[in-house]
Amino acid sequence: MNEYLESVKKRDPAAKSILSIILTYPGVKAVLMHKVSNFFHIAGFHLIGRIISQTTRFFTGIEIHPGAKIGKNLFIDHGMGVVIGETSEIGNNVTIYHAVTLGGSSPSIDSERQRHEKRHPTVGNDVVIGSGAQIIGPIKIGNNARIAANAVVVKDVPENATMVGIPAKAVKLENKGSFRPYGVDDKVKDE
Numbered sequence: 001m002n003e004y005l006e007s008v009k010k011r012d013p014a015a016k017s018i019l020s021i022i023l024t025y026p027g028v029k030a031v032l033m034h035k036v037s038n039f040f041h042i043a044g045f046h047l048i049g050r051i052i053s054q055t056t057r058f059f060t061g062i063e064i065h066p067g068a069k070i071g072k073n074l075f076i077d078h079g080m081g082v083v084i085g086e087t088s089e090i091g092n093n094v095t096i097y098h099a100v101t102l103g104g105s106s107p108s109i110d111s112e113r114q115r116h117e118k119r120h121p122t123v124g125n126d127v128v129i130g131s132g133a134q135i136i137g138p139i140k141i142g143n144n145a146r147i148a149a150n151a152v153v154v155k156d157v158p159e160n161a162t163m164v165g166i167p168a169k170a171v172k173l174e175n176k177g178s179f180r181p182y183g184v185d186d187k188v189k190d191e
Helices: 002-011 018-024 026-042 046-060
Strands: 101-103 134-136 162-164 169-173 188-190
Touching: 002 018, 002 026, 026 046
Parallel strands: 101 134
Antiparallel strands: 162 169, 169 188
16 A cells, blocks of 8 residues: 555655545545455455445546456546546556546447457556547557557557557657656657
């Protein structure tokens, strides 16, 4: 728990103290409550898991399906409008900003067949996903990737790539490797 809270403090310059993170960060509350709902989901108590996740959504504005698999130190900054679908998998040290969707692309027909399919993205380690980004379908986002604000990603993203636009495409960045909260800076070049 302490490692998690320290990781949040390192990634958010507005974080003044661990206590303020615990009391006022909806993303932290959503991630912690996901651990509870996920426990019930894995144990086969799906309805209880969904009730916990929907109650958390009511209080935080963040919807994480109890079946989603989340690694350590997920930081959802601001968080309002974040949706993480049932078969999503998120690696370690991922940062997600508000209004992001990790969603499925399957139509809402033939649901019985889709119940046992991978429908949502797999996000690697140390990924930053900017506000409003939509990552759709059973695609893979490579480690250290950056997804710019409002990008729509519908294809696999290689490691260390920065994706911008609709549909998202890779761009080259100067100063690669430093933390860019929205995935881009003022030195963007088309690849």
